[in-house]
Structures are given as C-alpha cells and as structure tokens.
Amino acid sequence: MDDTGSGGPAAISVSTYGYQSVNLVGWDPLEWGQSKWVVEIWREGVLIHTVCSDSPNATGNNIVQNPDGSKQYGKGLWWWRLLVPEQFIIGDVWRVYGWKDGAVPPEYPVDRT
Numbered sequence: 001m002d003d004t005g006s007g008g009p010a011a012i013s014v015s016t017y018g019y020q021s022v023n024l025v026g027w028d029p030l031e032w033g034q035s036k037w038v039v040e041i042w043r044e045g046v047l048i049h050t051v052c053s054d055s056p057n058a059t060g061n062n063i064v065q066n067p068d069g070s071k072q073y074g075k076g077l078w079w080w081r082l083l084v085p086e087q088f089i090i091g092d093v094w095r096v097y098g099w100k101d102g103a104v105p106p107e108y109p110v111d112r113t
Contacts, residue, residue, distance in 0.1 A: 021078035
C-alpha cells in the first residue's frame, strides 16, 4: 500500500495530542467512498471502548473519520482517542470493522462465539 499516514500500513497510531488512526494493508479508500467503520478495544475479553462512523451521541472528530489524504493520516481512518497512551496494557486487542455502503448494519456487533 502506498501509504502517507504516520502509522504505516496495518498499524494503530496513537498520538499524544489526542488522535488515533489505523492504516489497512491493501485497502483503497477511493473504492470505498463514504464507508462506515467501527473500532473497538477489548481487554481480557471485555469490550472497554468503541467508536463508529454512525455514533449517535458523538459529532465531529469523536466519530471514525474516513481518510483525509493529509500528511498526518493519509489513507488511514482516524478518530479522537479512546484511551490515552498511559492506559494501554499489553494484550489489548483492537478490532476494526468496515462496511462499504450504507449505515452500520443491524447485525452489528457480529457474533464472536
């Protein structure tokens, strides 16, 4: 992937100034248009934070933003931080779900059993 974002391909980038981003390998945002996304953080099997493109109680940068083409985020998705870096624990799991068209489907969250 010809990525210009600060996190590099397939990396979660957590900044000290308040934003987080993820760049996905092999993903062309131009093909996805105004896609919808959900980002989750799991700790020891428990969902501790989530944010999505359609967050009904969030506006602006508090929802998942599509790539902006900037030197900072490039082709990466970005959002206001879910955790500050000091709160991360080794073993935290980040899950990113995306839907090409329309709203987040009613089947979300997916069945993980």
